[in-house]
Amino acid sequence: MAQPNIIMTKLDAERLEALIDRLPNNTAPGIEKLQDELLRATVVESKDIPADVVTMNSKVTFRIDQNGKEFSLKLVYPKDADGSADKISILAPIGSALIGMREGATIAWPVAGGEAHEVIIVRVDEQPEREGNFAL
Numbered sequence: 001m002a003q004p005n006i007i008m009t010k011l012d013a014e015r016l017e018a019l020i021d022r023l024p025n026n027t028a029p030g031i032e033k034l035q036d037e038l039l040r041a042t043v044v045e046s047k048d049i050p051a052d053v054v055t056m057n058s059k060v061t062f063r064i065d066q067n068g069k070e071f072s073l074k075l076v077y078p079k080d081a082d083g084s085a086d087k088i089s090i091l092a093p094i095g096s097a098l099i100g101m102r103e104g105a106t107i108a109w110p111v112a113g114g115e116a117h118e119v120i121i122v123r124v125d126e127q128p129e130r131e132g133n134f135a136l
Contacts, residue, residue, distance in 0.1 A: 004101065004102075004105055005042065006037060006040065006041045006042070006099065006100025006101060007041065007042050007043075007044060007049060007050065007053050007100050007102075008037075008038070008041040008042070008043050008044075008049075008055070008099060008100045009043070009044060009045070009046045009049050009055055009056075009129060010043050010044065010045055010046065011046055011134065011135075012055055012056045012099070013038060013041065013043045015056070015077070016034060016038060016056075016090065016099075017038060019077065019078070019090075020034065020035060020038075030089075030090070030091035030092055030093055030095065030096050031091065033093060033096040033097070034090060034091065034096040034099075037096050037097075037099055037100065041099075041100050046129050046134040047129070047134065049127075049129045050102070051124070051127060051129075051130040052102050052103040052104075052123075052124055053100060053101070053102050053124065053127070054075060054098045054099060054100065054101050054102075054121065054124055054127075055075075055099070055100075055127055055128065055129055056075060056076070056077065056090065056099070056128075057074065057075065057076060057126075057128050058074070058075050058124050058125075058126060058127045058128070059072055059073070059074045059124075059125040059126035060072065060073055060074075060075065060098065060121055060123070060124055060125065061121075061122040061123050061125055062109075062119045062120065062121060062122060063119070063120045063122050064109075064117050064118075064119055065106070065117065065118040065119065065120055066117055066118070070122060072086065072125060073086060073087065073088045074086060074087050074088070074126075075088055075090060075095055075098050075099065076088070076089060076090070077089070077090060078090070078091055093110050094107070094109050094110070094119075097109075098121075101121055102121065103121050103122065103123050103124055104120070104121065105120070105121050106118050106119065106120050106121075107119055107121070
């Protein structure tokens with residue numbers, strides 16, 4: 001699957017770079033993937049991010065392509081990932097895959113046994129920037 005273009009707010013990019021800088025090397029398996037996403041992202045001001053793009057603290061509805069099941073998750077910083085089933089850390093493999101993606105995009109969701117399901121981003125239910133909150 002080809003890497004789709006991603007868009008990220010300047011604030012998210014700065015905060016994620018600071019997060020990576022604070023983490024000791026190799027303490028989180030998602031660091032390399034997140035660094036790759038930051039390097040390939042088009043970075044824009046928060047006010048210029050399209051409303052259908054996943055940003056930090058966005059709530060997103062997905063559909064598993066194989067079985068049609070839908071579910072929603074909120075993309076959060078590690079400090080906010082409290083283990084609840086409705087939140088996913090940016091450092092989780094699927095978390096770093098989500099940032100900057102648009103509604104309608106398909107991403108690979110790693111599952112047990114080294115396989116991956118194709119997951120479609122149905123909609124961005126909540127996005128702080130769309131709601132006028134540029135500081136989250």
